[in-house]
Amino acid sequence: MKGVVLAGGTGSRLFPLTKITNKHLLPIYDRPMIYYPIQALVDAGIQEILVVTGGRNSGDFLRLLANGKQFGLKHINYTYQEGEGGIADALALAEHFADGQKICVVLGDNIIEGNILAAADRFRGQSEGAHILLKEVPDAERFGVAEISGDRIAGIEEKPRSPKSNLAVTGFYMYDASVFDKIKTLVPSGRGELEITDVNNAYIREGTMTFSYLDGWWTDAGTFDSHLRAANLVAHSVARKRRASDADTSALLRPPPGHVRRPRPGDCRMFQRNRLGHRLARIPGSDRRSPRAAVPALP
Numbered sequence: 001m002k003g004v005v006l007a008g009g010t011g012s013r014l015f016p017l018t019k020i021t022n023k024h025l026l027p028i029y030d031r032p033m034i035y036y037p038i039q040a041l042v043d044a045g046i047q048e049i050l051v052v053t054g055g056r057n058s059g060d061f062l063r064l065l066a067n068g069k070q071f072g073l074k075h076i077n078y079t080y081q082e083g084e085g086g087i088a089d090a091l092a093l094a095e096h097f098a099d100g101q102k103i104c105v106v107l108g109d110n111i112i113e114g115n116i117l118a119a120a121d122r123f124r125g126q127s128e129g130a131h132i133l134l135k136e137v138p139d140a141e142r143f144g145v146a147e148i149s150g151d152r153i154a155g156i157e158e159k160p161r162s163p164k165s166n167l168a169v170t171g172f173y174m175y176d177a178s179v180f181d182k183i184k185t186l187v188p189s190g191r192g193e194l195e196i197t198d199v200n201n202a203y204i205r206e207g208t209m210t211f212s213y214l215d216g217w218w219t220d221a222g223t224f225d226s227h228l229r230a231a232n233l234v235a236h237s238v239a240r241k242r243r244a245s246d247a248d249t250s251a252l253l254r255p256p257p258g259h260v261r262r263p264r265p266g267d268c269r270m271f272q273r274n275r276l277g278h279r280l281a282r283i284p285g286s287d288r289r290s291p292r293a294a295v296p297a298l299p
Contacts, residue, residue, distance in 0.1 A: 003041035004094045007108030008054035008081040013223045022057040024108040029234040037106040042071050044120040050097045052090045054081035086193025088183050095180040107171030111230050113216030123174040129208025131174040134167045135218045143168035144197045158197040
C-alpha cells in the first residue's frame with residue numbers, strides 16, 4: 001500500500017500566518033505540521049509516499065523534507081495541485097503514483113496520538129473497497145459525520161447542522177484502485193469543489209466501505225483554535241513520554257531490595273550531558289562536582 005499526504009490549499013482560516021507560507025509548514029509544538037501525517041504513514045508500514053501540495057510556497061516542502069531521510073525513507077514523491085478543486089481533486093493527481101495499488105490518504109493537517117497500523121493491516125487484507133477511521137467528537141457539525149446501522153456505515157453527511165451521530169470521519173482514508181474512476185464521476189458541490197464525502201458515499205452505496213474506531217486523541221489544525229489545541233495535545237504527549245522514560249531509567253538504576261549502594265565518584269560525570277547526571281549529583285556521597293565538569297581527555 002502506498003501513502004498520499006494532501007497538503008495543498010491556501011490555509012485561509014489561518015490568515016495572516018499563511019500569507020507567507022503553506023499551512024502545513026507551520027509548527028505544531030516542536031515539528032512542522034507536515035511531519036505528523038508522514039510519520040503516521042511510516043508507522044503504518046508505508047514506505048512509498050506522495051505529497052500533494054500547491055500555492056506559492058510549494059518549493060519549501062522539497063527544502064524541508066528532501067527525500068525523507070529523517071523518516072527513514074529513501075524517497076518522497078511530490079506533485080502540484082493548481083487552484084483549489086477540493087480534496088478529491090487533489091487525490092486525483094495521485095492516480096499515476098498509485099499505479100493500481102491500494103492507497104492510504106491523509107489530510108496534511110490531521111494529527112493523532114496513536115497510530116493507524118491496525119486499520120492499515122485490516123485494509124491490506126480487504127479484497128476491495130475502502131476503509132475509514134471514525135472518532136467520537138463533541139462538535140460533529142464541523143466534520144463529515146457517519147451514520148452507523150449495525151456493523152456498517154449507512155451514509156456520511158458533510159458538516160450537518162443536526163448531526164445524526166457524534167462520529168466524525170477523520171482525515172485518514174484507505175482506497176482501492178477504483179477510487180480514481182469514482183472521482184471522475186463527481187460533480188462539484190455548492191462550494192465548487194469535488195468532495196471526498198461523495199467519494200466515500202460511492203463506496204457505501206457499493207457496500208464495500210468498512211471502518212475502524214481511532215484510538216487516542218485526534219485533531220485537525222486548520223483553524224486558530226484547533227492549531228492551538230494540536231500544539232497543546234502534542235506537548236502533553238511529549239511530556240508524558242518523557243516522564244515515562246525517566247521512570248524507566250530510575251527503575252533500571254534502583255538496586256535490589258536490601259542492597260545499599262552509594263554513588264561512586266564519576267557517576268554524575270558519566271551522564272554529564274543529561275538530567276540523570278544532575279540527579280546523581282544531588283545524592284549524598286556522590287561526586288559533588290558539576291555534571292558539566294570537564295572530563296579528562298583520553299590519552
